[in-house]
């Protein structure tokens with residue numbers, strides 16, 4: 001009889017029938033935990049609703065939410081599941097952000113290239129009107145601040161330009177769901193910079209501190225230019241060619257604490273035009289070694 005039972009159980013093991021769910025005692029729980037979600041990443045679809053829906057439901061990509069032009073908010077992937085929207089991406093040293101973010105796709109054509117150049121399509125107020133409460137709800141539920149709301153171009157500046165230069169980041173910031181530099185700080189920084197554009201190395205330091213990755217397959221000059229262009233597209237979209245300028249510097253310094261105290265602003269062999277010392281540059285000393 002025993003032999004028969006053993007044979008039966010062995011057969012059942014082979015069929016997977018003798019495996020039992022582990023018994024777990026749940027009487028204790030820790031208070032030390034947070035959400036796995038660290039970022040909310042915004043995208044435009046660059047296609048109409050039907051194509052986007054097809055793409056995001058049966059294609060190779062997905063997002064947690066899709067906002068159409070009506071606008072209706074569709075949930076395509078549960079927030080506790082990983083959607084495939086960010087691809088190769090990085091922010092504040094974290095990489096491959098699909099696992100730590102919520103993706104929101106907004107039905108929007110992006111841009112159209114024509115004989116007169118690139119035309120960026122304007123955003124619909126109605127879509128932003130539904131996006132803001134959605135972001136508020138997501139940030140509240142996951143315990144995140146407005147600095148955790150990013151664009152795809154922020155986390156993949158070498159590959160992506162969505163949500164593009166016309167996206168109303170300032171309006172989102174006024175609603176408490178994005179960051180925006182304080183106008184007074186920008187004006188004060190402009191005064192301190194006295195019209196002088198800092199060197200690219202200073203921009204690179206600030207952009208990295210803000211969260212951007214300066215890694216990329218291309219030449220470092222091209223990689224850095226793409227990152228600065230992504231920054232400009234978001235915070236100073238009137239020009240986003242990735243070339244350093246004093247206004248971009250003032251905005252960057254308004255978002256990154258202490259950036260105007262960086263030694264990279266001191267007069268050096270690489271940076272002969274910046275002031276070496278003075279009331280507004282107390283961190284620069286006359287015998288500071290050249291960079």
Ligand SMILES: [Zn+2]
Pocket residue numbers: 042043044085152160162
């Ligand atoms: Zn995208």
